[in-house]
Amino acid sequence: MKLIKEDIYEHLELLYEIVGEEKYLEIVRMYGGSNLYIPTYKATIRNSRNREIKKKYNGVNAKYLASEYGMSVNNIKNIIKQN
Secondary structure (H helix, E strand, C coil), X not given: CCCXXXXXXXXXXXXXXXXXXXXXXXXXXXXXXXXXCCCCHHHHHHHHHHHHHHHXXXXXXXXXXXXXXXXCHHHHHHHHHCC
16 A cells, blocks of 8 residues: 555644655554654753763863753753752
């Protein structure tokens, strides 16, 4: 079965273009009829970014990391304090 453009709801066309027909149909099968919340990109990568910051932190480079990640020094220090 091959979908055509008219088969795709307008607000889902970009998703279809990004993931392709096979993955689109898989998503529709799994989540069709339900409300699906998709977090922002920033929220999605936050934990990974924070782990990276903790790994790169050497005790004195908070200012450098703040510049590298576009954050304030206080934000970097707060991330480092988190368990």
